[in-house]
Amino acid sequence: MTINNNLITIRQFTILVFSVTVGDLVLNLASIIASESRQDAWLACIIGCALGLLLVLLYSTIAKRCGSTPFFTFTNQMLGRWLGTIFALCMLIFVLITVSGFVREVSVFMVIYMLPETPIQVTTLLLLLIIVIATRLGLEAFTRSAELFFGAFVFLFILFAISIIPSIHFDYYEPILGLGPKPLIRGIMQTTLLVFSELFVFLKIIPHVVSKQKLQVNFLIGATLGSIVLIILTYLCVIVLGVESTARHIYPVYALARKINVGNFLQRFELIFTVMWVFTTFIKITVYFYVFTTGLARLLRLKDYRTIVFPNAILLYVMTASLSPNTVFQSHVLSKYWFLFNFTFAVCLPLMLLAAIHLRKKLNPLSLPNTR
């Protein structure tokens, strides 16, 4: 039972990166960007994704230094014991708050659109149940399920994108840059910080990847594939629904899927889209929860992280239930303050770590344990 099946191949890692990039935010990112940058939402999304790849470069540079050492051991080596522990705690707090946001998002969505008469506690509990099972089975198991679903996701996504084509209005995205550069900057800021800083958790996953020669390239490929999906969806939202409608919906992509009607024959695509979304979000939540649990287990020096899976799941339930007073407030925070939260935890912290690594290398080149 103590065998840790926690090694994944580089291809599985790429697919995991894709799922985490796409999951959760795919549904409401378009709304946030459209309310920030109006007609230029698609442009903001493209530039934001390009900038986001810089963040991926930052993370993979740190990961390259880290090698196969467990990440929190590495931070202890680099920052010293006290600062390293504080760094680890900050990362765990970030992961816990973010993952409770995701769980909340899924259960609220389910209650609003799919199961209106079910209490929200039940949807949350069901979601947490499969997350507990997946986490107890280990990294390898849920990565494989992500791999299985990847093909279906790509196929359904292409079908979705093709069947929405008849409803496109190309005049909806004019004028381009009609409001000057400021709205564009707002959109770029939101895209980069909301989507890509969530890849921060992969620093904890990367030591489990078997062969690391092409790690940086594969990290970039996974993030690029994910951002292509996000760009296409934002673009489609703007040119099918129009800016006003996209900005006003909480879940514009769901509204977009409802528009699909090919010859009165292919309809109700929103359910298929929901399945795709719930699955990628499930993978995302499981990755986060796994990182949180293994990280906490390492901080407490436990031999087996499965010990604290159940208590953590109940903690996550409490966090989810007390996260925010209502959904409106949550989407307000998501569009106004969440990117700053991500900025402090997922951009400033890794930059600090990178600075420490460089300083240490300059002061004492021999102290680095394994640099390749």
Added chain:
Amino acid sequence: MVSFSIVVIALISVMIEIPRLKRLKLKKELWVFSVFMMIVVSLCLAQANGVRLPSVLIGMEFVYKPLSDLIFKWLSY
């Protein structure tokens, strides 16, 4: 009803976890599990019985509001 189901869920997880930890003779893990379980179950019961736990997002608003207002004022159009 809600408190009852929380206790049932906690008991089920205890019944799954404790025999496994005993069999593997992981003493420290057993302690950590029990302490954690007690903390989270009491939190959960408190919440189910009407205690308002502090909302994380309200804290987030409190911390980031000045900076966010500044950024959005600068970028207003």
